[in-house]
């Protein structure tokens with residue numbers, strides 16, 4: 001595990017974008033695992049800037065997102081598909097048809113989970129997976145207490161996650177209660193992992209996850225076992 005302490009959020013964003021950019025330069029048809037949340041926004045902004053300068057070409061890249069709320073269409077402003085389109089995809093030359101986010105309104109959500117697992121296999125697995133971390137140690141929407149061996153599945157969101165995400169909705173009642181998420185097993189199968197954590201409120205959980213016991217009550221603690229994990233933090 002490599003842990004890099006960034007000076008500030010801009011530095012964290014630049015460093016994370018550098019890691020992603022190196023991946024795309026080394027393997028132009030890379031499969032990037034992407035994440036939503038407030039932390040990656042600066043990373044995506046930096047990638048867009050470098051794309052506009054002509055430094056990165058996303059034309060052969062494929063992307064696979066971690067998760068999506070159940071019940072939200074892709075054109076809903078709170079959906080993760082919408083977030084990705086707005087914060088990254090529509091500003092770069094990635095082929096939108098090669099960007100994958102679970103379908104939150106699939107008629108059969110269980111079937112959608114199987115389809116998503118098959119898709120990850122079809123594209124040859126994820127080369128580099130970007131991850132944020134929740135205050136309860138969740139990665140993707142893998143909430144505390146769930147088995148480590150799950151692939152894509154449907155989850156009930158934990159109370160702290162609902163509260164944390166309420167800031168993006170008009171009221172807490174509007175926050176969906178379920179999501180489709182890649183499981184810990186799917187995440188651990190990515191060839192490389194890049195975890196980013198920003199802000200003093202993330203310090204305690206990051207330390208627990210990286211240096212504490214590996215336990216399903218802290219889902220991110222399993223990352224200690226990944227052979228190629230990079231963590232970039234800024235706790236200022």
Ligand code: PGA
Pocket residue numbers: 036037038039040132133134135138139140
């Ligand atoms: P954040 O979310 O980047 O908005 O803090 C991280 C997460 O919950 O995974």
